């Protein structure tokens with residue numbers, strides 16, 4: 001028995017690159033998304049055109065609401081669930097020391113971790129984030145709770161314990177020995193990653209290898225993590241970390257990393273070339289299931305290497321504003337051929353709701369200096385928040401848009417649930433040209449949306465509920 005969700009549908013059809021997103025934009029004002037009992041999309045088009053064999057389908061009429069693909073957040077930190085707008089009185093490294101390391105340490109208390117994992121999944125669901133790439137807790141019991149809660153709720157997550165084998169005193173509770181770190185990473189993979197092909201086809205939860213960043217580990221840790229990654233690479237294991245975020249000269253993240261390892265580029269440390277002079281010391285962790293957060297201050301060679309290996313970027317404009325990290329150069333990064341997905345970077349980013357992260361994305365790139373600045377097309381914004389995220393996670397064959405055969409991850413935005421949104425969309429002057437009118441409408445639907453307007457979140461056709469519901 002099929003179910004049809006009727007509403008105003010927008011999605012980026014097919015498998016375009018970002019510069020082709022406007023050509024691939026599907027705008028179905030009286031749209032119908034038909035789903036089978038397994039949550040797979042069997043048809044998507046205009047309501048009057050629906051095929052005769054859908055006649056008996058159950059219809060869920062969403063009225064004047066918008067139906068968009070579920071948002072994909074490719075960079076977020078579970079143990080920072082209660083750290084939004086933490087004041088560190090400095091920059092990235094001070095913020096970590098004063099706010100983040102102490103907060104992340106609280107998850108060693110299993111009761112607190114249970115509350116945190118429930119809160120985490122609630123926040124993803126209310127924000128319409130159907131898939132998240134998540135830096136996890138250092139405490140195995142907290143990670144078990146995160147995976148189990150995500151499984152119970154039906155959320156898609158890719159997560160892995162945040163590995164830290166060196167660091168300041170403020171991080172002492174988060175640091176393990178190198179041997180222990182590897183043992184715990186292996187245990188997490190064996191417990192929560194779908195290891196055979198069939199399990200992987202059905203799974204919603206996956207594991208990633210996640211060093212916090214190169215400064216939180218050593219050459220020996222990177223070598224051992226590379227071995228683990230390589231061992232499970234063919235079974236869909238993920239890799240993610242931070243890259244080129246904070247460029248404060250001398251003591252900032254990038255200079256400190258290059259000084260600590262003696263490497264030519266930050267990316268080399270994740271590429272197996274972590275020995276002095278960027279000499280090969282182990283296996284590379286780059287590839288089509290690898291995601292580098294931020295990548296604000298990349299060298300040309302780093303962008304080229306990411307493009308060559310199919311490594312994606314999690315672009316986190318809200319977080320970059322919060323920490324004063326600068327802006328990932330959009331045109332240059334796109335020109336290098338690297339896939340750019342979006343990330344909230346909760347809690348350095350103080351916004352869960354991906355349309356608001358895309359809103360910041362638009363603003364920071366129109367504000368880039370000189371020829372670097374551009375006005376992103378609304379379809380490019382939608383692409384970045386949906387299909388690009390699916391591609392970054394090597395899941396674009398199953399999610400990211402409403403192509404037939406994919407799994408139905410989608411959200412419902414009701415314009416009148418947030419007064420200003422509904423009234424503005426209704427009363428705004430509409431351009432005469434139909435394509436311009438379509439683009440202007442999508443622009444406002446995304447940029448003006450606020451979380452209260454997001455009323456329903458579905459993964460694989462199933463409506464997700466929060467713990468309060």
Ligand SMILES: [Zn+2]
Pocket residue numbers: 075077242293345348
């Ligand atoms: Zn981060």
